[in-house]
Amino acid sequence: MNLRSAVKKAKKGSKDALLQLIMEEKENYYRLAYVYVGNEHDAMDAMEDMIVTVYEKIEQLNDPDAFYSWSKTILVNGCKTMLRKQNRLVLKEEWADEGESSNPLEHSDREMEIKEMLLQLNEHQAEAIRLKYILDLDYSTAAMVMGVSVGTAKSRVFQGLKKLRETFGGQQMNEVDKKLRNEAEKMKSIQPPQDLEARLRTALSHRPQKKRNGWKAAVAAAAVLMILGSFQYPALAYYGKKIVGAEDVMNGTLHDLNEAGMGQVIDRTYALGEDEKITIDGVIVDENQFILYYTLHNANGVEEGDTWEPGDLTGFLTREYMISAKTVVSEDRTELKGEIRYDPPNAFAKELTLHLDHYKNDEWVKGKKLTFNYRPDQALQTKFKQGINKTVTFDNGSITFKSITASPTITVIKGKMKLDEDINDPLHDIELVADGKVLEWQGSGSSSNWGLSNDIELEFDALPHNLNKLELVVNAFPVKEKMDISVPLSASETFKVNDQNVMVKKSGVKDGQAFVTIESEDGLRLDGVSIKTESGTVKLDHTTGDEYTKRDGEAIHERTLLFDTKDEPQSLIVKGISYMKTYDKHIDIQ
Structure with a gap:
């Protein structure tokens, strides 16, 4: 895995890239959380909270090489917040039993424990020694995790070891060294649960995709007023030709739409190098999403040499970042077909530009801008959009389903959720049933609304034709x-x-x-x-x-x-x- 490439994708909103980054060091993350919270349940909760926070804040990361130390700092801060809520932030106080001697080596009839040894130190010294000697973190990472300079981290370790030597000394200090080594070996044996990746993926799937716009609403409104007199947005869908070459990356609904000729054919090819080119095959767009299909050609193999990756989409009053992407490589490895999803562009954009990123010689360099004509009048017509405004109450909260927008490519339900306490994965057992058939779940997400409630969004497959009955079913909810x-x-x-x-x-x-x-x-x-x-x-x-x-x-x-x-x-x-x-x-x- 190329760290810089993966971080760049994650910063653009790729959940798969972020998950790959975390899973690459899953043991280190899990053990770090475990050292602070002390059990699997809380460590897993801390991991889920961490990956969501990283997803939401990764744009703040300036240096891709600092990703792991930066994200581990977020993990530790989350662990400390969790402990504070549980009234056990100062871990060393939890280790000591009332009435015990302050010197664990005075008890010759029982084994000296590492927790008891570190009681001889202050909180900062104990934390530094655990990070350095038990988790084997380098000083730079340990310093960032503790929120101090490298010099301060080294000083805390030095002062901690000095205090241990003063307390125990001689033969007893040999026992201290042995216990530190044994604790480090024990920590290496602790493995994350098998369902870690599934739980992290679920935690990410419940976050809404990033929606960013480079223009202020007031500017957009003014521009619309200027243009309305000369351009009208047609209400009916345009039934055109089939997008050729995109079948391999289309799911059932999109495949059916393409077969019916309900996409916009672009079929424009751009040269990238002597033996390399890219073709924008076409787009399918409706009120909920914009989907672009492309084919990358390289006679020497699409996975060899430089890397070209589709990125942002820009146009008139439009700047959209990639929400998700998937690719399929041909058997001879000379052709790659891809599908990229964005939020819909502005309805008055008649020309769009796909920004192609270029990775060369282990670094990102200036890429290419691929501009093509766009026909908003060929956007698919929304089937229906209406309010729901119904509330379901649970033991520890409620969900108000506000609205549904059913477009030809996807069905989106929006609402608000109020919870009495934090709960993991609260939305995954909600179904949309059309004429007795459960529609395929596409994803869900929630975002905090000033701590009072969460805005939620549920995504399902497109609705069938000739629909008679539609209902939401809340099968179960976590408590x-x-x-x-x-x-x-x-x-x-x-x-x-x-x-x-x-x-x-x-x-x-x-x-x-x-x-x-x-x-x-x-x-x-x-x-x-x-x-x-x-x-x-x-x-x-x-x-x-x-x-x-x-x-x-x-x-x-x-x-x-x-x-x-x-x-x-x-x-x-x-x-x-x-x-x-x-x-x-x-x-x-x-």
């Missing part, structure tokens, strides 16, 4: 509940959580760690998990061994909970749950 469950672990146990069975398959001690293996229906998450032992209560350290199977038509999730103790677990304690609650609410759209 969080507090509870206090204690399950004995003397034998296999099955306990109920809101009518769902959770089975304790086995428990014990293995490889120096207590473990509890459980299975439940997919979608149920346990919060505030700990075990009770002879020595006291031990919080969940991390989860491993995620496995998903089908049983009687239901998805079953098995995982093993690990706890940092050698004591035999006596009971499993659960303080809360997150799950999908069935609502099955229907909204008729007239």
Whole structure:
């Protein structure tokens, strides 16, 4: 993966490029979050929050080479915010039990723990040593994560080690060094859950694509007044020729529209080099989106040599950034067919320019501008646009569906969502049903509205012809509940959580760690998990061994909970749950 190329794509709004960047260092991200929050559940939540924040703020990143240190800073800040909300920001206070000696080495009958050793340091020194020696971050990254200069980061590490030597000294300091190395090795063994990529992709899919316009609304309004006298925007769609060469990258609806000749054929070729050229095949446009199809030709192979990538779309009162893209390469590797989606251009733009970026000799250089004629009168007519203005209420919030815009390429529903607390992936179990058939889900997103509510947008496939009945169905919605469950672990146990069975398959001690293996229906998450032992209560350290199977038509999730103790677990304690609650609410759209 080329870092600069991927960052550039991400800055233009490519969610796939951003996800690729994160997954390239998924272990490092996950372990960093884990060091701060101390359990898988919160680490995963922090990762989801981080990728959304990075997506929203990546335009602020000036140096692509600083992406990883910059994004890790966002992750750590998110972890600290999470801890603050949970009233456990100062981690070292959580480690110490009341009445314990301040010197862990005074207890010869028990193993010295790394957490107890770092209690000898102040918060900043302990954080610096964890980042440097346990996570093995370089000083530059550690400094950015802590929000200090490199010199200050080095000073905190130096002062921390000095304090440890003064406290322990001699043979005991050798034990400190050993524990730091052991902790670093233990951290390397911690792996992110198998569903990390799916959860990050879902978190991103629920964010609206970036919509940026380079002109002020007042200027646009003035321009419209000047032009209205000489140009009228036709209301009817134009049925033209079929766009040739784009079939391989079209989905079902777009393929059908193209077969019916409902696109605008461009078929204009531009030379890029001696053996390289690009053809803009055509566009399909309606009120919801603008889709451009192109073909890149290179006799030596489209994946060899320089890289040419379509970027921004500009024109009269128009500056649109790429929302998404997909490509297909021919078997002989000499031809690449692509589809790019943008927001629709201004209705009065008669000429558009596609800006082609050029990557050469490991850096981006000046590309080319491909200008072509555009016929807004060939835009497809919107089927219908109307208000819905109906509200569905849940245990912890509500959604008001405001409007629907049904165009030939896609159906978009907009609304507002109010939640009593943050919930991950709240929109993925909402369906649009046309004459009894569930339409294909295309994506969803939400954006904060001054903390009072979220603007939401749901996207589905285009509506069928001759439609008789259309309805929104809210099948389920995620909820969080507090509870206090204690399950004995003397034998296999099955306990109920809101009518769902959770089975304790086995428990014990293995490889120096207590473990509890459980299975439940997919979608149920346990919060505030700990075990009770002879020595006291031990919080969940991390989860491993995620496995998903089908049983009687239901998805079953098995995982093993690990706890940092050698004591035999006596009971499993659960303080809360997150799950999908069935609502099955229907909204008729007239």
